[in-house]
Amino acid sequence: MPKYLLLKHYRGGPEPHRPMPPMDQWAPEDAEAHMAFLKHVGELLEENGEYVGAQVLTPARTWVRYGGPDAAPVTTDGPLPETSDLVAGWYMIDVESHERAVELAAYVSSGPGPGGEPQYEWIDVREVMSEASSED
């Protein structure tokens, strides 16, 4: 059974099918409905026996690299182009097939946006490499 990450992004990815402002600018009831939908997706996955995990990330990002011998780590939080990819969170699922992962991702993408209409959000579907090695 392959595992997949269904990644949601704050920004980046293909041209939005339905452009919309960040959620903090939505009507409160619309934001509420969206959050309720995300909770419902988690419960649905649990109910299906397909749930592995789900996490949400803050948008704050710090890039870090080794600073060299005896030097402090080098960090930066910019400047980065506004279009750079920024992951918002994910569901990790354990499903029968790639087709099933795509089906679930499309469902996640159907969550309500402003006005209760589907968001048509792009979801980044990534397969997780398994640990165990298969047969020859």
Place this chain on the structure above:
Amino acid sequence: MIDEPTRRLDEGALRALVPRVLAGLVRRGEDFDAAEDALQEALLEALRVWPEHPPRDPRAWLATVATRRLVDARRSEAARHRREEATYAEPRAAETEEGDDTLFLLFCCCHPDLAPASQVALTLRAVGGLTTREIADAFYVPEATMAQRISRAKRALQGRRLDQPGDLAVVLRVLYLVYTAGHAGRVDLAGEAIRLTRQLTLATEEPEVRGLLALMLLNHARLPARLDSEGRIVTLDRQDRGRWDTREIAEGVRVLQSALAMRTEERRPGRYQVEAAIAALHDDAASAEETDWPQILAWYDDLVALTDDPVRQNPAAVLGRAVAVGHVLGAVAGLRETDRLREVLGERHRWHAVRGHLHELSGDLAAAAAAYAEAARLATNVAERDHLVRQAARARAAGPGRNRRLPERSP
């Protein structure tokens, strides 16, 4: 202090009783779901009670305790007026062999209406006697997720007739899935699959069951040599054959011969027997150079002949055959065989890995490196990806026209 070996022995014996007791309950007309739950509770109680008070007849003890649980559950259910009407099938003949029980339960757990993942999970629990936790660990999912998967599967079985003979081909596929599901992790699923398949050979004369057991044994025998001490994959041609399990090979060959002895003009050996024959030929070679490729190719011819459209219905067999063709008729011929699979397997890492191997065989190391690199990019498994990256790097370093633009890194 707890005597570990003894305790483990008890657990093994206990788990061996699971299918017999469960089959007894279900045959008596108990609902599969409820009976399985009741037996799990009885098992937990056995683990608690038996070390102090070992029962005289463990099977009867389990059946009695599970029945008591069932009665309790039904009573509380009745009290809540949950069930309007319970229907119970006619009890079947009481005296049955152990093998029959296993087969009967496998037919239940591998019901064609269930998804493969559910069939596997249910089989491991209801026939294998593994705990939900162990099954969850084996598949790297949370215990709650596996519990949900199992209970959904059991619910899906409710109302199904379970007294009909099932589809043996599905059972074999599920057992093979269990076998291939991985050798890493805390749970030895390969060993479990072998144990269950061996039990199944007691229940049916079907040669394909023996073929599957032989195939598992003949592959499993090479397991100790498949990874080096660092956990890196070692390909068949480089394995230390002294580490192969000769006892398992001997058993596998014996089982395979008993299966092949049953073949007739009308009943040709099925895919598991043929694949086992191929595995046996690999196991039989004292060194990679002594591998009997012409015979292997002949078996692959049989394997692809089992389906009308092998490229679509069994591309793995066509790919395996291409390797054999490469060794018998030359790498170019082998590569030509893989061309037919481009449309079906062109996005799979194994196709590129095989082409890398064939290019290497032909001496074209640059092409081999490119194919291995593409295979690594498509791999879905860490150990295989790492292995393919190494293969690519090795082929590139050994090939001509290597380009050392980067300065050597000091260690």
